[in-house]
Amino acid sequence: MILKGSQRGGAIQLASHLLKAENEHVEIHEMRGFISDDLHGAFNEAHAIAKGTKCQQFLFSLSLNPPPLEPVSTAAFERAADAAEERLGLKGQPRAIVFHEKEGRRHAHVVWSRIDAESMTAINLPHYKRKLTELSKEIHLEHGWDLPDGLRDPHLRDPLSFNQDEWQQAMRGGRDPREIKQVFQKAWEQSDSAKAFGAALMDHGFIIARGDRRGHVAIDYTGETYAIAKYAGVRTKEVRERLGDPAELAGVEETKVALRDRLSPRLNELADEMKDRQAEERQPLVDEAKRLAAHHRSERDRLNEVQEKRWLEDNAARQERLRTGLKGLWDRLSGKAQQVKEANAFEAWEAAKRDQAQRDQLILDQMLERRTVQQRLDSMRQDQLLERIRLDRTIGQVLGMNGRSAMSQEERNRERMKAYLEQPSPSPKPKSPHDRDRER
Secondary structure, three states: OEEEEEEEOOHHHHHHHHOOOOOOEEEEEEEEOOOOOOHHHHHHHHHHHHOOOOOOOOEEEEEEEOOOOOOOOHHHHHHHHHHHHHHHOOOOOOEEEEEEEEOOEEEEEEEEEOEEOOOOEEOOOOOHHHHHHHHHHHHHHHHOOOOOHHHHOHHHOOOOOOOHHHHHHHHHOOOOHHHHHHHHHHHHHHOOOHHHHHHHHHOOOEEEEEOOOOOEEEEEOOOOEEEHHHHHOOOHHHHHHHHOOHHHOOEHHHHHHHHHHHOOHHHHHHHHHHHHHHHHHHHHHHHHHHHHHHHHHHHHHHHHHHHHHHHHHHHHHHHHOOOOHHHHHHHHHHOHHHHHHHHHHHHHHHHHHHHHHHHHHHHHHHHHHHHHHHHHHHHHHHHHHHHHHHHHHHHHHHHHHHHHHHHHHHHHHHHHHHHHHOOOOOOOOOOOHHHHHHHO
16 A cells, blocks of 8 residues: 655644534544544644654654545555554554545545654654655565556656646646646756747646746636646746747736637637536536445444443453452462353453454455445546647647737748838939939
């Protein structure tokens, strides 16, 4: 599974993020080493202890993402968390494990306190990214999963990966962020000049402009701004070398105004209509997914009730095996009571394993059911994405034609002025005898 970690502060924000309702299922699986049994209280404890140190990033947050279609047990997630803890030097530190499920996929988040309460120092985590990459590769090999390109060779990492900010920006424009990165990267690969790159982006509805920080950006017809270096996956220096000085370009606001003036109002209406219609088409499947998630939650609640009731009954039966009074005293003296306690502990451990296996099986069955809905939704989204791409290209062509038309007129005017200025001065005509006589 892919392991991504980061040192961070912001206890309240992190706890709120992990409990976000945007996930279909959120399960607080483990709370170890904290007095509080809820995330906000636990992370606040870590924050309070960290105040006795100079550490600002007193938490270490790790996400564990298995391959999309692989059935992964809770025990496998726990083993991965334990291995990461050992590898990073966080063994025995207070930690919380939270499971998230969304769109038929399950992943986990593990959060440790970095503060050693005895020494009141922050545990140093040198080279943690490299260590997590190595562990991730080992876990893939252990389970027999195909290695992602990025784990086989760091230079083969998915160039279409994106962060939360990029995702939210793309969603505001109704686009898939992977699509946007692909557009920028292909345009960059297939062009060798500023003119060619600008034309390639314009085909998809983007226009190059000067960013607020004096860098190169691209603006789409919705007014969203994209940093070219980030989306093309190249260095800012390379962008400047190919595209020239951004100071020669129009600014963001100026370009947005020009876009609004040049873009046909009807095309804007079409874009809005398509966005609303596609959302309406998706809504039945979205509603079905929500109903299924609610049904799955009720099934899990029923299983938890059954297991809790059985646990209490079995635990009472185990306690009855320990005799009281004189017989109990004799059992303790003879060692029989210790044997019964050990047998009870083993039986309780086996019962906990059985219950967890039942929960895992229910979760896996539900995920398979949820994926059938997700496959239909993904197929619809793909069709809608192609429709948006066609409209984007149409808008890009309109922008390009308007731009070329205006440019052609301007060029014609310049050529006329240039031709006029470069005309040779007329040679003086030879003077006639009559003219000479008049001059005298």
